[in-house]
Amino acid sequence: xxxxxxxxxxxxxxxxxxxxxxxxxxxxxxxxxxxxxxxxxxxxxxxxxxxxxxxxxxxxxxxxxxxxxxxxxxxxxxxxxxxxxxxxxxxxxxxxxxxxxxxxxxxxxxxxxxxxxxxxxxxxxxxxxxxxxxxxxxxxxxxxxxxxxxxxxxxxxxxxxxxxxxxxxxxxxxxxxxxxxxxxxxxxxxxxxxxxxxxxxxxxxxxxxxxxx
Amino acid sequence: xxxxxxxxxxxxxxxxxxxxxxxxxxxxxxxxxxxxxxxxxxxxxxxxxxxxxxxxxxxxxxxxxxxxxxxxxxxxxxxxxxxxxxxxxxxxxxxxxxxxxxxxxxxxxxxxxxxx
Numbered sequence: 001x002x003x004x005x006x007x008x009x010x011x012x013x014x015x016x017x018x019x020x021x022x023x024x025x026x027x028x029x030x031x032x033x034x035x036x037x038x039x040x041x042x043x044x045x046x047x048x049x050x051x052x053x054x055x056x057x058x059x060x061x062x063x064x065x066x067x068x069x070x071x072x073x074x075x076x077x078x079x080x081x082x083x084x085x086x087x088x089x090x091x092x093x094x095x096x097x098x099x100x101x102x103x104x105x106x107x108x109x110x111x112x113x114x115x116x117x118x119x120x121x122x123x124x125x126x127x128x129x130x131x132x133x134x135x136x137x138x139x140x141x142x143x144x145x146x147x148x149x150x151x152x153x154x155x156x157x158x159x160x161x162x163x164x165x166x167x168x169x170x171x172x173x174x175x176x177x178x179x180x181x182x183x184x185x186x187x188x189x190x191x192x193x194x195x196x197x198x199x200x201x202x203x204x205x206x207x208x209x210x211x212x213x
Numbered sequence: 214x215x216x217x218x219x220x221x222x223x224x225x226x227x228x229x230x231x232x233x234x235x236x237x238x239x240x241x242x243x244x245x246x247x248x249x250x251x252x253x254x255x256x257x258x259x260x261x262x263x264x265x266x267x268x269x270x271x272x273x274x275x276x277x278x279x280x281x282x283x284x285x286x287x288x289x290x291x292x293x294x295x296x297x298x299x300x301x302x303x304x305x306x307x308x309x310x311x312x313x314x315x316x317x318x319x320x321x322x323x324x325x326x327x328x329x
Contacts, residue, residue, distance in 0.1 A: 049246055072246045073295065084319055097238060103322035107329065111226050114253055 006068055007034035013090045015059050016083065023080055024123035024131075028061045028150075032178055036148055036200055037065040037119065039175060044202065046117045046146045047071050053142060055105050055120035055135055060087030060098060062119045067096040075099040075115070077108065106134045110142055118143040121150045133162055140167045140205045147205065153177055153197035163203055171204045227258035228304040228313070235266045236318075240295040247290055248281050254294075263293040 010030035019025040041047040048070040054063030057076030064087075066074045076098055078084050084100050091098045122135035132151060139147040140163070147169075151159050156174065163169040180198040256275040263271055270289045280286040304313040304320055311328075314321050 049243065072243060079323065081319075081321070085317075088317065088319070097240065100319045101322060102319055104324070107322070107324055112253055112255065114250075 001068060003034055003038050006038060006065060007031060009068060009094065010034055010061055010065055013059060013061055013064065013093070014086050016086070018082070020080065022127060024125075024127050025058060025080070025083070026121075026182060027059065028121045029181060030061070032150070032180065032198075032200075033061045033065050033121075035176075035178070036150070037062065037069055039200070040117065040119065040146070040148050040202075041069045043175075044146065046148070050116040050145070051075075051114055052117045052119060053077065053115045055118055055139055056122050057087055057100070058083045058121075060090050060100075062121060063087070063098050064090055064094055064096065066117075066119060067091075067098055068094065071117075073097075073099065075101060077101045077103050077105065079104050105138050108138055108142070113144045115142050116145045118147045118149075120148070124152050124155075136163060136203070137167045140169055140203060143205055145204070147201075147203040149201050149203070150178075150180070150198045151201060153199050156199055159199075159201065168206050169203045170206045171202075173202050174199045175202050176200050227255065227261070227307065229307055230262055230265045230299060231303040231305060231312070232266055232299065233301040234299075236298050236300045237292075237296050238298055240291070242288070242291050244284075244287050247287050247294070250294065251278070251281060251290070259293060263297060266297050266299060268293055268297055 007030050010033050015027040016025050037047060047066050049072050052063065052066040052071040052074045054060065054066070054074065054076040057063050057078045060076050063074045063076040076084070076087050078087070079102065081102055084102055087098065087100055118139040120135055120139060122132045125132035136147070136149060136159070139149065160172045163172040178198050178200055179195045182194045182196060257273065260271040260273050263269070271293055276286070298318055299315050300318050302315045304315060305311070306313070
């Protein structure tokens with residue numbers, strides 16, 4: 001599938017009706033989502049024929065992008081049932097399959113190494129401090145091949161240090177810097193639209209052969 | 214949706230399945246993927262889960278890897294792993310008996326405050 005086609009399919013997806021600020025629910029734009037998954041597939045081969053998990057999937061944009069790029073199986077995980085319902089409708093509209101689980105990422109207790117790749121647009125941790133690192137830590141435990149994630153550019157050094165030192169990553173690399181267009185969703189947003197700089201990361205977990213049974 | 218292994222492996226293993234409704238969805242057959250998954254999953258958990266969901270065609274004990282050359286076997290494995298979906302029911306923790314409801318195919322694994 002061409003990048004343009006992917007972006008246009010994702011652009012038609014339904015997004016949050018009533019975004020919940022405590023969960024930092026912001027839609028992942030079709031522009032960013034399509035580039036993220038397209039790069040994961042075409043530069044690294046981390047999507048097609050793989051098992052992909054979308055952490056904090058919200059309305060499912062990243063996970064659905066993975067299904068469109070021929071992931072063998074995709075699982076979206078989110079704490080919010082309203083989001084999961086929209087994700088399910090979006091999957092039906094695209095006529096693809098995506099497994100959905102309602103769970104808090106920090107309580108995810110997965111057995112074995114089933115998931116190859118984790119993709120996520122985690123909360124940035126502006127409302128609940130440290131939640132972004134929680135996502136990253138679990139993602140690096142669950143994935144056997146790679147983790148793709150978006151983080152604020154201002155936190156770059158911190159992310160790199162934590163991933164390599166604390167979360168068992170063997171490599172942590174910023175693939176590109178993107179502008180994240182945050183539409184005015186919440187009342188406390190004073191400006192109309194805000195552009196913030198985010199990094200697209202690719203993390204590789206250390207091999208876990210000794211720990212899998 | 215890997216109802217029996219991926220979903221079934223959260224919090225205590227394997228989760229017991231209570232079936233109210235199972236749906237079957239057609240998924241493209243990919244032998245290479247299945248061969249790869251064979252070494253990763255807990256066979257007995259898959260076989261038991263499939264049986265509870267009404268599909269008893271899988272051997273109960275872990276088959277020898279030579280079965281992966283058989284197209285007939287792979288088709289059955291494919292069906293059990295990818296095409297059987299628990300649409301309504303529950304996943305039950307084998308240790309505590311805690312029920313995690315499954316509605317519209319989505320298991321609710323949220324924990325209460327005192328369970329974290």
